[in-house]
Amino acid sequence: xxxxxxxxxxxxxxxxxxxxxAVAEAETLPRLVIDSSRAADIRNIACGVYSPCTGxxxxxxxxxxxxxxxxxxxxxxxxxxxxxxxxxGLYEVGATVxxxxxxxxxxxxxxxxxxxxxxxxxxxxxxxxxxxxGGHPGVARMMARGDYLLAGPIDLxxxxxxxxxxxxxxxxxxRKIFAERGWQTIAAFQTRNVPxxxxxxxxxxxxxxxxxxxxxxxxxxxxxxxFTDEAIVAAYQTLVENYFPPGRVLLSVLPTDxxxxxxxxxxxxxxxxxxxxxxxxxxxxxxAGVGSYYRxxxxxxxxxxxxxxxxxxxxxxxxxxxxxxxxxxVSARTCSHPPDDRIEFSGTTIRQMIQEGTAPPAEIMRPEVxxxxxxxxxxxxx
Ligand SMILES: [Zn+2]
Numbered sequence: 001x002x003x004x005x006x007x008x009x010x011x012x013x014x015x016x017x018x019x020x021x022a023v024a025e026a027e028t029l030p031r032l033v034i035d036s037s038r039a040a041d042i043r044n045i046a047c048g049v050y051s052p053c054t055g056x057x058x059x060x061x062x063x064x065x066x067x068x069x070x071x072x073x074x075x076x077x078x079x080x081x082x083x084x085x086x087x088x089g090l091y092e093v094g095a096t097v098x099x100x101x102x103x104x105x106x107x108x109x110x111x112x113x114x115x116x117x118x119x120x121x122x123x124x125x126x127x128x129x130x131x132x133x134g135g136h137p138g139v140a141r142m143m144a145r146g147d148y149l150l151a152g153p154i155d156l157x158x159x160x161x162x163x164x165x166x167x168x169x170x171x172x173x174x175r176k177i178f179a180e181r182g183w184q185t186i187a188a189f190q191t192r193n194v195p196x197x198x199x200x201x202x203x204x205x206x207x208x209x210x211x212x213x214x215x216x217x218x219x220x221x222x223x224x225x226x227f228t229d230e231a232i233v234a235a236y237q238t239l240v241e242n243y244f245p246p247g248r249v250l251l252s253v254l255p256t257d258x259x260x261x262x263x264x265x266x267x268x269x270x271x272x273x274x275x276x277x278x279x280x281x282x283x284x285x286x287x288a289g290v291g292s293y294y295r296x297x298x299x300x301x302x303x304x305x306x307x308x309x310x311x312x313x314x315x316x317x318x319x320x321x322x323x324x325x326x327x328x329x330v331s332a333r334t335c336s337h338p339p340d341d342r343i344e345f346s347g348t349t350i351r352q353m354i355q356e357g358t359a360p361p362a363e364i365m366r367p368e369v370x371x372x373x374x375x376x377x378x379x380x381x382x
Pocket of ligand 1: 323324325326327330335336337341
């Protein structure tokens, strides 16, 4: 199993006794209501998904991330974890701020405020996304954030694990499971889609080479037209149960925003999976990309910039399809038959068929998986 990023799994979750005190203390403190994205970040900080970060980035760390893609300690870090506000004067440095979410009455966390600073959004956006084009969904969301950032360590009070709590595992939990199962090498498969046969083919190819596989759908904020969290989870639960041997795959969700930052997000995805204990990360041709903002294989190539990352990419460069003549899933490297013999894994076609209530051919999608997707109340994000 792998060492956590920076050496230790960060734990900023208050124990039950301290939690009681913090709830009482929060009544007397300045308040800040945060959105679901920041709340997800706080939960991830608290249980060590973002180790070694213990809170929201200060100015030195943000500057280091923007200029070097590393924290000020030189540890690789590509996606800034930040907490924005629109006014600087509401809080005082040195104060503790009680953080609340819109949907729950109890405080989520305490923020021990060490810095309040103005940030250069366009410069940060350029460094993270490689573009400032407002048509890029990640760029648009970051540019819309407040002009000032609050920084400092957090303490989590409300440890609710959300609608998929049973499979929303913390790094300490996945590490324990990996150790119990005796997995030495563990590959992470990141997804935001329901699985088709090409995905399963990749997962099984990798499973032949490693001790275990962590399938980890990213849940949380998505684009309209994306599959809903419940559709993805239902599909994977069915696939894992019916088509993988018991004890070789762990399915666990990861609540965090997709930024669509392509190469930099691929590195961020790998860092998070390193913290869960993974030694390898499966990286596709357009990993975490959107539109045509990133070149094919740019995400895979980005790993060469971080020889000290501590988790290895497993590049999946090839386009796959089902070949009727080979009767199996193939690529240009394994099949020479003409395009007429192909059944392609087109995301657009699969999506369309699901929307129309037509089961894709079994060569493309397991019938059980299709049924599981159709069983949820909302299949697509509206
Ligand atoms: Zn063929």
